[in-house]
Amino acid sequence: xxxxxxxxxxxxxxxxxxxSLIFAGQLWAKSFAQTVSFFILPIITFxxxxxxxxxxxxxxxxxxxxxxxxxxxxxxxxxxxxxxxxLITIGIAASVKNDYAIGLSLMTVVILISLKxxxxxxxxxxxxxxxxxxxxxxxxxxxxxKKIDLIKKNxxxxxxxx
Numbered sequence: 001x002x003x004x005x006x007x008x009x010x011x012x013x014x015x016x017x018x019x020s021l022i023f024a025g026q027l028w029a030k031s032f033a034q035t036v037s038f039f040i041l042p043i044i045t046f047x048x049x050x051x052x053x054x055x056x057x058x059x060x061x062x063x064x065x066x067x068x069x070x071x072x073x074x075x076x077x078x079x080x081x082x083x084x085x086x087l088i089t090i091g092i093a094a095s096v097k098n099d100y101a102i103g104l105s106l107m108t109v110v111i112l113i114s115l116k117x118x119x120x121x122x123x124x125x126x127x128x129x130x131x132x133x134x135x136x137x138x139x140x141x142x143x144x145x146k147k148i149d150l151i152k153k154n155x156x157x158x159x160x161x162x
Contacts, residue, residue, distance in 0.1 A: 003050075007043060007046070007107065010043055011043075013042065014041075014042055015038065017038060018035060018038040032115065032119060033079035035115055036082070036111060036112060037078050037079055037082050039111045039115070040082055040111055040112075041082050041085075043104060043108075044085055044086050044089050047101075047103070047104045048089050048092075048093075050093075050097075051089070051092060051100055055096075058096065062089075069081070069085065086104065089104060
């Protein structure tokens with residue numbers, strides 16, 4: 001029962017931190033990938049801690065496995081890295097206590113599907129570009145020998161330098 005309260009605390013905390021970042025003007029936190037990250041990463045960490053608690057061999061193995069993924073693999077997005085950590089954690093947790101692996105797997109699937117269904121009817125696009133996800137301040141440079149009125153009148157134009 002205590003673990004259920006912990007999971008609820010983690011989910012609420014992830015949401016509040018995400019909302020606070022968006023409120024503070026950090027638009028990168030609005031993307032689907034970042035939203036999933038705020039919900040899944042605390043649960044992954046919780047399962048890692050529960051799994052390796054009191055076992056030095058498991059803790060060293062976990063550090064080694066996660067380090068290899070982080071530093072040897074060219075990760076394109078935060079969500080991709082979190083899913084790799086998730087899968088490694090499920091594998092290690094399954095060898096120690098299967099309940100943790102099953103719980104993490106179910107929570108990951110529920111979070112991914114729930115967030116996708118919640119955002120299904122919104123017209124927002126979820127960007128796939130790492131570090132610029134959800135940011136509406138990306139730049140496009142256009143070089144032209146004459147003025148282009150269509151660009152000047154565009155409602156999405158943030159600034160124009162002649």
